[in-house]
Amino acid sequence: MTDALSRLLADRDWLMADGATGTTLFNMGLQSGDAPELWNTDHPDRIRTLYRGAVDAGSDIFLTNSFGGTAARLKLHDAQSRVGELNRSAAELGREVADAAGRPVVVAGSMGPTGEIMAPMGPLTHETAVEMFHEQAEGLKEGGADVLWVETISAPEEYRAAAEAARLAQMPWVGTMSFDTAGRTMMGVTSSDMVTLVGKLDHKPLAFGANCGVGASDLLRTVLGFSAMGPEIPVVAKGNAGIPKYVDGHIHYDGTPELMGQYAVLARDSGAKIIGGCCGTTPEHLRSMRAALESTPHGPRPTLEQIAEQLGGFSSASDGTGDAPVAQRPRRRRRG
Amino acid sequence: MADEEDDIILSELETEDLVLQMHDDLYDGLKEEIEEGVNILLERGWAPYKVLTEALVAGMTIVGNDFRDGILFVPEVLLAANAMKAGMAILKPLLAETGAPRMGKMVIGTVKGDIHDIGKNLVSMMMEGAGFEVVDLGINNPVENYIEAAKKEEADIVGMSALLTTTMPYMKVVIDTMVEQGIRDEYIVLVGGAPLNEEFGRAIGADAYCRDAAVAVETAKDFIARKHNQVAAG
Numbered sequence: 001m002t003d004a005l006s007r008l009l010a011d012r013d014w015l016m017a018d019g020a021t022g023t024t025l026f027n028m029g030l031q032s033g034d035a036p037e038l039w040n041t042d043h044p045d046r047i048r049t050l051y052r053g054a055v056d057a058g059s060d061i062f063l064t065n066s067f068g069g070t071a072a073r074l075k076l077h078d079a080q081s082r083v084g085e086l087n088r089s090a091a092e093l094g095r096e097v098a099d100a101a102g103r104p105v106v107v108a109g110s111m112g113p114t115g116e117i118m119a120p121m122g123p124l125t126h127e128t129a130v131e132m133f134h135e136q137a138e139g140l141k142e143g144g145a146d147v148l149w150v151e152t153i154s155a156p157e158e159y160r161a162a163a164e165a166a167r168l169a170q171m172p173w174v175g176t177m178s179f180d181t182a183g184r185t186m187m188g189v190t191s192s193d194m195v196t197l198v199g200k201l202d203h204k205p206l207a208f209g210a211n212c213g214v215g216a217s218d219l220l221r222t223v224l225g226f227s228a229m230g231p232e233i234p235v236v237a238k239g240n241a242g243i244p245k246y247v248d249g250h251i252h253y254d255g256t257p258e259l260m261g262q263y264a265v266l267a268r269d270s271g272a273k274i275i276g277g278c279c280g281t282t283p284e285h286l287r288s289m290r291a292a293l294e295s296t297p298h299g300p301r302p303t304l305e306q307i308a309e310q311l312g313g314f315s316s317a318s319d320g321t322g323d324a325p326v327a328q329r330p331r332r333r334r335r336g
Numbered sequence: 337m338a339d340e341e342d343d344i345i346l347s348e349l350e351t352e353d354l355v356l357q358m359h360d361d362l363y364d365g366l367k368e369e370i371e372e373g374v375n376i377l378l379e380r381g382w383a384p385y386k387v388l389t390e391a392l393v394a395g396m397t398i399v400g401n402d403f404r405d406g407i408l409f410v411p412e413v414l415l416a417a418n419a420m421k422a423g424m425a426i427l428k429p430l431l432a433e434t435g436a437p438r439m440g441k442m443v444i445g446t447v448k449g450d451i452h453d454i455g456k457n458l459v460s461m462m463m464e465g466a467g468f469e470v471v472d473l474g475i476n477n478p479v480e481n482y483i484e485a486a487k488k489e490e491a492d493i494v495g496m497s498a499l500l501t502t503t504m505p506y507m508k509v510v511i512d513t514m515v516e517q518g519i520r521d522e523y524i525v526l527v528g529g530a531p532l533n534e535e536f537g538r539a540i541g542a543d544a545y546c547r548d549a550a551v552a553v554e555t556a557k558d559f560i561a562r563k564h565n566q567v568a569a570g
Contacts, residue, residue: 022500022502023501023502026502031449033448033449033450033451033476033503035451068451073451076451076475076476077451115451115452115453115454117414117454117457120415121410121411121414121415121418122414154410154454155411180530181409181548182406184409186410186454186455187409187410187411188409188410188411188412243533244501244504244531245535253501279501279531280501318406320406
């Protein structure tokens, strides 16, 4: 147990992760359509500001600006040859900010989905996916990331590819999926499916969980689904600050700092050990979350009704877990 | 598989059973079986348009409904759409020759600033699976791309996708430009993407917000039918 995240997990009851990267950078002037990763070398000061925002608000962990740092994503900006450099800078800037924090802060090297559909449904093979994630992982490792942080994954195949890349890079990792389709990931994975998926991996993550998705309520329902399975690995909750609303030509997330404070406490009571935000979560939200986590004692596991009452309703009646019978289409003969 | 006793020999099935079997095979995403089934129906004298609608589109409707109802998920739907596309590849030249009616044509792309394409790709595949012609503009499209392509392709539908809250508002720019140019009413405008909702679709002046690819297909069919009715009435 030599890595910074394992040490913090052993010492503490709960840890706070960071908030939004993308939406924060847009507020700093990133133009839509540009790759945020290019700012690691073009505007390192802004990236330091992004990281410091989370650290100053009390985050124990922050994610590097490297979500779209695989060759598959950088190719869209003709920057596929800069995977190593851009990921290394993302982590180096993170290392600098974390080391100046005066307390242990984990630099988590963010790795987002390749954006491609994996075989046999789509063109991306397991080998190519592993290779792309591995290339990114090596850059993050070289820049001094404490752990790799794989997020917003939909396909189990891609999650497994990222796990293998982490093994090849000999790095500890955390991996979360995005449950945005009636409680499942886009590819149909339920919360309980994910616990099973994680349990079967050779190179297990230090923590697993959910990020992004729909609103804070849905995310907590997913966390309840994880903890109901009694997973041995800590659970991560990184939900959006409410639901995006279109107001006067701008997008505004409707989750207030107070609401995110309630969300953080409910997430912990639901069984999450690492709690953070995702899209729309500003340092102000994070401060409120930190304060709520520190000032509120542990409570009982909330019911779905309590979550809906405090944070708002769910996007769907069911999340695909449990015994609800699924109507199967009557079939003719099955083929061999 | 071939030497199993209860294996199905498509060419030995009565036509009615063959069509039902093709619905099942589409459901299971069996590409080669679909190609074989299409060829058998053509050999038996079915018009290409009848093969398309009764065997393929009808089969994909079942897939779409089960996707909508949460029984099937994206991976299964993609395999089904691939099988459908393989059948469609055989029919396409024949349909053109016979001057069969068109389901409709869609120009689709992710809006400027947005580089996410999975959702858009799913919609494209499902729309093609439902028999629509789809012109995929890819990612990061400025307003000109949509309008030029819609005109050039004589599209019925303009589809826009955005996965970022920061890029959603660009959909309004496209619609406003269409209004300015006086061409808004010539197209059915459908929008979709994870952070959108119905309220947003209405606010920016789209014809409809489509929650997922299956809804997109149903909505497109619905609007095309209405458009045909209007033409008939006018």
